[in-house]
Amino acid sequence: QVQLVESGGGLVQAGGSLRLSCAASGRTFSTYAMGWFRQAPGKEREFVSTVNTSGRPIYYAASVKGRFTISRDNAKNTVYLQMNSLEPEDSAVYYCAAGPSASTYWSTYEHWGQGTQVTVSS
Numbered sequence: 235q236v237q238l239v240e241s242g243g244g245l246v247q248a249g250g251s252l253r254l255s256c257a258a259s260g261r262t263f264s265t266y267a268m269g270w271f272r273q274a275p276g277k278e279r280e281f282v283s284t285v286n287t288s289g290r291p292i293y294y295a296a297s298v299k300g301r302f303t304i305s306r307d308n309a310k311n312t313v314y315l316q317m318n319s320l321e322p323e324d325s326a327v328y329y330c331a332a333g334p335s336a337s338t339y340w341s342t343y344e345h346w347g348q349g350t351q352v353t354v355s356s
Contacts, residue, residue, distance in 0.1 A: 236260035236345050238330050243350030246320055250354075254315040256330035256347055264308040267292075267336040269343055270315045272326035272352075282328070284336040285313065292336035297323070320354045327351050 242254040256268070269284040283294045283304040291304050301320075306313040313330055328350050331343035 238347035240347040240350040258311040263311045266332035268313040274326040
């Protein structure tokens, strides 16, 4: 069992940058693919990006491709989401998740963090 804790969210101006971190507890972290999802009030959960167990990014949502970068450091049991050129539409609660394979579907992930709020002001 792996436990995930997101951090790094906050309030940022449009055009700014933010880096989210997801720290994992558990010796099996390196065996999980990791994903980032986000959810805004009144909207469905949205896929953002996913990275496989060796650190290769697999997918980016079209809305963030070119602006966001996913990465992981297995030695530190941490996955990151670097967010650049932020837009108000990026405002949401961001969740990291662990699962058996890199996937764009939230239902395939087995473990979830508590989420961190990102608010982008215009």
